[in-house]
Amino acid sequence: MKQVPLLFLTVLLSIRVRFILPKRDNSSSCRSQTEIQLFVNRLDSVESVLPYEYDVFDFCKDEKEKRPSENLGQVLFGERIESSPYKFKFKSAATCQPVCTKTYKKDSKLDAAKLDFLKMGMQLNYQHHWIIDNMPVTWCYDVEDNQKYCNPGFPIGCLVTDGGIAKDACVINAEFNKKNTFYVFNHVDIKISYHSGESEGWTGDRLVAATLEPKSIKHAVDKPPSCDNGSPMEVPVEFKEDVSITYTYSVTFVENNDIKWASRWDYILVSMPHTNIQWFSIMNSLVIVLFLSGMVAMIMLRTLHKDIARYNQVDQVNWIKNPGRFNITLKTNNHEDAQEESGWKQVHGDVFRPPRKGMLLSVFLGQGTQIFIMTFITLFLACLGFLSPANRGALMTCAVVLWVLLGTPAGYVSARLYKTFGGEKWKTNVLLTALLCPGIVFADFFLMNLILWVEGSSAAIPFGTLVAILAMWFGISVPLTFIGAYFGFKKAAIEQPVRTNQIPRQIPEQSFFTKPIPGIIMGGILPFGCIFIQLFFILNSICFVLVASYFTVTDYHWWWRSFLTSGFTAVYLFVYAVHYFFSKLQIIGAASTILYFGYTMIMVLIFFLFTGTIGFFACFWFVNKIYSVVKVD
Structure with missing residues (x-):
């Protein structure tokens, strides 16, 4: 009976992974004399949280529009892929081909409303985000130090303000100099590279790269378009006269046998400066890891070793066993020194006393476990290359499906800990585990x-x-949570190395820095510093929690404190998100602002559960190890 749920999960996961693994793209085979279809995706901006579909803007439309089927991850990310009127014949170059005139x-x-939306x-x-053969069409240009930067998108146009300041892409052309004027990129020079199989024993050709260069060209309305040395396509800020915009393209094909089809995405990743490994960040993180590990080692070697050596003098003590209790008779001269307990041993009879609001803590830990396992498996599959970027939306689809299927460990951990805390309201515990945080x-x-729906965004x-x-939540995740809780409550409570006294002992007076609130606030600083530099943040969080847990073991309310100390990193993450919003972003509009902070709160909550769970179990293991060294009866 116990194997049925595991078998069920294994079958579902194997079916899902079958669709996640990257498959060979049949469209990459022989390309001779075939039509190449260019697809368009949603348009987005770093200055606005609202993405829009291609059709929302007044661009050239495909008369026979096709929309490829989208998976769950693509829908959640707001991707909206559709066909475009840009169609080419393989190896058939074209120059200044008209697409449409608006x-x-x-x-x-x-018309005024359409033009205003374009402005x-x-x-x-x-x-813009264009796709050819399931590969992004990139805009590559030179930057500082003769490096090439490839952007997977290119702008609609740009603006020169009334003060003569060229914004965004207007800096690339000295002709964009007219004040209070928009410049539309209505022409693109597309270059498609392909790999020929003639020298490798197979027939056909495979597309391995697609780049473009956007241009602004003013075409004559009553003449065939000409793309040679034309003046820029200007759109005045004030709409006082009729405006006509003709969209054109040129396409060339280049044979490049140095790029293999299997590695055709590499040129996009390598050419991006921000994807280079930040060696300074690596060294900084390594120093933090060594520093924290050294602190833990120093504490273990000096303080604990000294305490254990003193407590091991029990060889000089006769243990006389009486029915129902243990008494101690000392043979040493200094009876008071031998009986005195201090430090972490002072609360050995209370350290595993159940925490206040154990129900809520167990629910948080159950959800945190679910998120942790989901994150680990998703990153593991991504590192192995199973979640290929060619399979769009696979990463998000994998994460959502894994979260749904991992309701069992969430219910098990929550129920087992709640039972250890002495809880009896198992129905409430299971319902809160399944519904609270996801709700x-x-x-x-x-x-x-x-x-998003009101704003007409494609992300709706x-x-x-x-x-x-x-349906996935209530039909799969909730039942699996109940199954996990069933086995969790059926299992015996976690055995503690020491017994708990019936009467709580008074907590000793603590210094300011070891009190709960200051300790929790300071506890998330170093983990956040490691997250900020994007490296080794999990390891660093665990190390710091071990340090903090030793300084607080004289307080037997460590259950919540261990969770909140590491979870407080999420608060610093939120503070930084607020700082980033006001200092780095130029988001305009109330809707974009609400969306930014709304999605930030979701991220902060998930990160709070993630880091808090890691900190709790690290501290739980640490405290168990301490009190397992010397058995106290």
């Missing part, structure tokens, strides 16, 4: 989705997808 009449309110996109630096996240997510989740998420 005309805006100054007397038409509808808004240029002002906020919204970016908070879903409520926040639903509110953000309403705002369709109603059917919301129903599917609820």
